[in-house]
Amino acid sequence: MRKVRAIEFVSLLASLMILVSACGRQPTAANSAGDGGPQRAIQNKGSDTLVNLALAWAEAYRTVAPDVSIAVTGGGSGTGIASLINGTVDIANASRAMKESELEDARQNGVEPQEYTVAIDALAVIVNQANPVSQLTIDQLADIFTGRVTNWQAVGGNDAPIILVSRETNSGTHVYFLEEVIRQGDSENTDVFAPQTLLMPSSVGITSEVQRNPNAIGYDGLGYTDPAHEKLIAVAKNAGSPFVTPSVATGADGTYPISRALYMYTTANPDTTIAAYLDWVRGPEGQQIVAELGFVPLSPP
């Protein structure tokens, strides 16, 4: 009799394996067929700059529409866009606009992305609070981050080496800073971050390193910085123009030179649940949360 148990066990195992190999992928977007069902899941993925904002939206939206569950994942703007192209997410978060090559990839996969601006982000340049330097021009920033200037003395600081801190290359923040600050919007310019730049896998990595290292300089979304713990550098567009400290106000009126839009992407004509969520995000309630987290809300239309 006991032998039978062993046979049962093995056949159970075999059937389990068959079951496993028989089941294909469950497409995440397949739930869209179940509109009106008790639970509706939205997959939301992408930019790490946006992830905490997206998380706050997702949590708050539970009180608005309790039957909608929004799963939020970070990973970088590229991740989210790639997943949208692969059809594994419903909404991609991006801290930069989609590249032409990505749009092509999407169309080849039969996906026509639709862009929504959901918030504005001012990129704050931060240094340790013990650092005497408090204002820099974009030219000086470019010199510092490319490694042309390696000592704080050259920009009016102490005689100390400059420690560069940046986001990983997969973040939209990194790309934006590269294009708009280091290359100053010049597409012919091929300058890059100095090779000794510390690459942090996250925004928090940058603020922590700047907080504990007196010679560090980094950049981060305004929402991630805290003037109580690190010094926010006032930035001037060029030598003659005024130095502007980043804040929600200077970001909103456009006087702070390093700010950008944050996006969400969906496929064209998203279903009603997704559309309703995006409307809410861009509406007063959603934008209230934007301001609370230190980002710059969209100006009301």
Add this chain to the structure above:
Amino acid sequence: MSRQQANKLAVGVLTVVAAIVVIPILLVIVYVVWQGLPALSWAFLTEAPRNGMKEGGIMPALLGTILLTLGTAIVSFPLSIATAIYLAEYAGDNRLTRWIRMAIVNLAGIPSIVYGLFGLGAFVLFMGFGTSILAGSLTLGIMTMPVVISTAEEAILAVPQQFRTVSLSLGASRWQTIRYQVLPHALPGIITGIILGLGRAAGETAPILFTVAAFYVPELPRSIFDQTMALPYHLYVISTQVPGMPLQIQYGAALVLLLIVLSFTLVATLVRTQMRRRREW
């Protein structure tokens, strides 16, 4: 310096070095416990994170790790133990056996991040499971095989040869001998291997990065095709990705993870000691 003095000096140095090795280990444990203990509470273990994970507990991550550990067990053990039985009882001294052993040794040496790549290429993309508990369990399961196989094989080999001889001479078949004479006696050793493998699986981050782990999911997983949060990745996320994260929660999560993994080690050690004590041959 006389030989005796030199000897004293050498012994002294050896003692100091041993202390250099041991003291930081104890410091790490004490430090994590000291910092993490205030965060621990029933609510911390049973509540979901709130307010951008800055409040609340770690329940979804804890549950995810438990599910993944179970999944690992289901994937790894039948295959590992069958392999161990094969190697200990059936394999001859031939080229195939040498190849198998070489494969196991090499499997043990592959970096965990490479297992992650394999899981991504094979399970997430090729088989189309997506980032899911299934893909993560398969990846972790395969990763733990070498540990389970070698511990189980050793346990089976430790069963005295006479047991087999007697059983066979009484007319039992080879499988009957294994099933009723060898395996019951090897069981504690096999269980040790299983627990060690599970402990390793529960604490790993790299293999689950691309195969299952989610930054934040509001819903608990409902099928093996769902993503889940997992404790090691959760610790990574809250210590590096979320601004304004209270230190206490970070240390709390670290402590829970440490306790889970160390309890596996502890149980394995206990089973092993128990086994040695009970062994009468």
Add this chain to the structure above:
Amino acid sequence: MAVVQKSSQIDAPTDATSQTNWGEWFIEGVIKVAGISSIVIIGLIFLFLLREGLPAFLDIPLRQLFGTRWYPIEDAFGMAPLLAGSLIVTVGAVVIALPLGLTTAIYMGEIAPPWQREILKPIIEVLAGIPSIVLGFLGWIALAPLIQRLGAPTGLTAFTGSLILAYMSLPTIISIAEDALYAVPKEYRGGALAIGATQWQSIWRVVLPAARPGLVIAVMLGIGRAIGETMAVMMVTGNAANIPSLGSGIFFQPVRTMTATIAAEMGEVAQGSLHYSTLFAIGIVLFVISFAINWLAGRLVGMKGMRRSRRGGML
């Protein structure tokens, strides 16, 4: 043996010792198939790495692939900085772990009284059990600031990674080295002491040379452990993809290892892109390195020693 064979034996072939029936035949079949599963799995791992990573080797000229610049968003896929980073962190870890590990093993095996051994062994086992992410977390939050305060320009350096990796590979090194020392016959020590050698002389001149093959393998597997570690290293080495300048400060610069590069960038890439393939190509390099380490270790001590020691790190 409470089993009574009731199943039909009418046309089942039987031999003298076993009464075969289909169930038993099936189970033995399954076991034999499972036996070769390890070979199949390792083959599959290589196959899938190759499937995804081969385009990188085909589409990027080798000179460029092992070039000195790693900047994927501009299609610069030079692995040299990553190889250098992994190498420096690993060498640093071995330089720290080797003397500590071997000395501890000698202390535990030759000098410590039994009661101390009973305490030391579980502590080392506990170390083996601490998840790398926990050590990385502590390295990030506590060790890095400490190292910065000691005068490094930043706390996130190769040395910080080496220090953590050293402790992570200590259990492997210690337990294998201890096994090797244990395997040295008692008579060697007794003989040395009998002819008037001190305890230290007996260890240094007699025991260590006899245990050498085992010690070598301890080191090899310690290296294997260190080079493959991901999370802890990613959190503390600063991840700057530059080729560190040689000199006294070499260990106190930020570096980017191969493993950290995969972990940090794989989440982002589009499947099938060149960047994606290149990350798998790095995986292939790691796979080959781990094979080479095993091969070398196997060469040095033979397969049997390898198998024993593999588990050594765990318990």
